[in-house]
Amino acid sequence: MLTLTCPYCGVAAEETELAPGGEAHLTRFGPGSSDDDFEAYLFSRSNPKGVHFERWRHAYGCGKWFLAARCTVTLEVFGTYPAQCFAPPPELIAAIKAKRPEWKGFQ
Amino acid sequence: MRRYSIFAVAREGLRFHQGWGRAWAAPEPKKKYEVVVVGAGGHGLATAYYLGRNFGIRNVAIIDKGWLGGGNTGRNTTVIRSNYLQDPSAAIYEKSRALYETLSQDLNYNIMFSPRGLLMLAQTEHEARGYKRTVHANALQGIETQWIEPARVKELVPIMNIAGPRYPVLGALYQPRGGTARHDAVAWGYARACSDMGMDIIQNCEVTGVRTQGGRVHGVDTSRGAIDCDKLAMVVAGNASVLADMAGFRLPIESLSLQALVSEPIKPAINVVVMANTVHGYMSQSDKGELVIGGGTDGFNNYTQRGSWNHIEETIRALIETFPIISRLKLMRQWGGIVDMTGDRSPILSTTPVEGIFVNCGWGTGGFKSIPGSGWAMAELVAKGTPGPLAAEFGLNRFREGRFIDESVAAGVAH
Numbered sequence: 359m360l361t362l363t364c365p366y367c368g369v370a371a372e373e374t375e376l377a378p379g380g381e382a383h384l385t386r387f388g389p390g391s392s393d394d395d396f397e398a399y400l401f402s403r404s405n406p407k408g409v410h411f412e413r414w415r416h417a418y419g420c421g422k423w424f425l426a427a428r429c430t431v432t433l434e435v436f437g438t439y440p441a442q443c444f445a446p447p448p449e450l451i452a453a454i455k456a457k458r459p460e461w462k463g464f465q
Numbered sequence: 466m467r468r469y470s471i472f473a474v475a476r477e478g479l480r481f482h483q484g485w486g487r488a489w490a491a492p493e494p495k496k497k498y499e500v501v502v503v504g505a506g507g508h509g510l511a512t513a514y515y516l517g518r519n520f521g522i523r524n525v526a527i528i529d530k531g532w533l534g535g536g537n538t539g540r541n542t543t544v545i546r547s548n549y550l551q552d553p554s555a556a557i558y559e560k561s562r563a564l565y566e567t568l569s570q571d572l573n574y575n576i577m578f579s580p581r582g583l584l585m586l587a588q589t590e591h592e593a594r595g596y597k598r599t600v601h602a603n604a605l606q607g608i609e610t611q612w613i614e615p616a617r618v619k620e621l622v623p624i625m626n627i628a629g630p631r632y633p634v635l636g637a638l639y640q641p642r643g644g645t646a647r648h649d650a651v652a653w654g655y656a657r658a659c660s661d662m663g664m665d666i667i668q669n670c671e672v673t674g675v676r677t678q679g680g681r682v683h684g685v686d687t688s689r690g691a692i693d694c695d696k697l698a699m700v701v702a703g704n705a706s707v708l709a710d711m712a713g714f715r716l717p718i719e720s721l722s723l724q725a726l727v728s729e730p731i732k733p734a735i736n737v738v739v740m741a742n743t744v745h746g747y748m749s750q751s752d753k754g755e756l757v758i759g760g761g762t763d764g765f766n767n768y769t770q771r772g773s774w775n776h777i778e779e780t781i782r783a784l785i786e787t788f789p790i791i792s793r794l795k796l797m798r799q800w801g802g803i804v805d806m807t808g809d810r811s812p813i814l815s816t817t818p819v820e821g822i823f824v825n826c827g828w829g830t831g832g833f834k835s836i837p838g839s840g841w842a843m844a845e846l847v848a849k850g851t852p853g854p855l856a857a858e859f860g861l862n863r864f865r866e867g868r869f870i871d872e873s874v875a876a877g878v879a880h
Contacts, residue, residue, distance in 0.1 A: 359774055373765075373775065374775050380719070397865040401864045403715070403716075403718065403719050404715065406706070406766075407706075428765075431768045
């Protein structure tokens with residue numbers, strides 16, 4: 359069973375305690391944006407086979423949203439970090455690069 | 466190709482079955498094809514088959530990174546139905562169901578189509594209303610479905626507990642001509658027919674790159690060398706985003722793991738397909754006697770072909786309440802398939818930003834039932850370069866334009 363550590367309350371939560379929230383770090387586009395940007399924001403997803411940054415909510419715990427880096431092939435969790443970030447922490451990116459040399463990097 | 470018939474069986478029986486030839490060839494890839502179809506699952510093979518049969522395009526290669534029919538075609542629960550709500554979906558799923566009716570004869574390959582009837586249980590008031598609406602929609606679309614009351618459900622499925630209390634059966638959406646087929650045979654039958662038309666089925670050949678030049682497809686790089694093509698059809702379900710990434714565009718797709726499991730074989734107990742969408746479970750009995758059970762999808766992106774344990778538990782817990790007799794059965798196998806989910810739970814049959822590349826994906830949890838119809842529509846799209854009437858509404862531009870084909874009720878999880 360997938361286990362993620364909540365960066366807020368520190369609990370190692372199993373997936374039944376968490377609610378998945380889809381891809382993280384999407385750039386939001388609203389009224390006034392171009393059709394391309396708005397469509398991409400609403401629908402297009404990177405859906406990688408490998409390293410994926412995603413949102414989770416500690417739904418049956420502290421209730422906070424947080425972000426996680428996980429491999430979609432092996433389910434290895436590289437780390438979790440607070441939701442108030444525009445990009446993953448550099449040390450997390452370095453840790454992923456060390457484990458997955460072929461990874462293209464955070465885009 | 467030698468035709469399969471009762472005379473062939475008799476002839477081979479007399480010579481100890483030594484004379485059966487290979488059902489399809491295993492050629493080396495050529496340098497160039499008119500059309501390369503990536504993905505030798507049901508949808509890819511059906512696309513190739515109808516390209517040859519309906520449009521006379523036979524210079525076709527179907528390539529697959531694994532073995533033929535080894536992805537979702539070999540992992541589904543073989544349900545065939547067409548009781549969808551929206552007109553475009555009803556058209557393509559009913560075309561598909563209708564093609565299944567005579568597919569064994571068309572392919573000269575027994576796909577064991579069994580139109581045993583299919584029930585979608587209504588276990589909440591909202592579901593009952595939703596399904597009654599679907600029955601009315603189906604009547605207008607010319608698809609035979611009925612709303613049936615609990616007493617009739619019990620008559621069709623005597624092993625069902627309709628009284629609840631937790632999940633009472635309030636009625637059901639019944640499609641008498643829905644059913645199942647042998648999933649591997651569908652892939653094998655199409656493969657045999659494609660090979661017979663001179664198409665090359667190349668297994669264990671993984672696409673590693675898509676070559677484009679000036680916004681136009683040029684060919685693919687594979688683990689068995691470069692293959693040039695005029696047109697490229699991507700029919701790879703859960704891996705659609707990976708292939709699209711190689712070609713330089715993104716899709717509105719997320720890949721999730723959907724699970725299924727089978728019980729030990731028992732005597733005939735249930736002769737219809739039952740789907741219970743409130744509890745995310747569906748069940749039918751295979752010809753071998755196993756109960757084939759489908760569960761829910763994981764909520765997070767996933768390429769593992771396994772699925773989460775808690776979903777099995779939830780599915781089984783709910784099904785045991787609806788079918789008390791299964792509570793002591795042992796389960797033999799469990800597996801997952803990677804389903805490609807779109808936001809509106811409807812498929813994508815479309816041209817792409819790269820000229821000459823066509824994509825067929827997004828069938829999500831409901832791919833098996835749509836194999837013939839999908840291949841039929843995709844073949845027209847690839848052959849003509851523009852979608853025909855079946856595929857017209859399923860283009861990628863529907864997301865940009867807000868013309869969704871919302872099937873989240875019809876598709877739910879159990880598809």
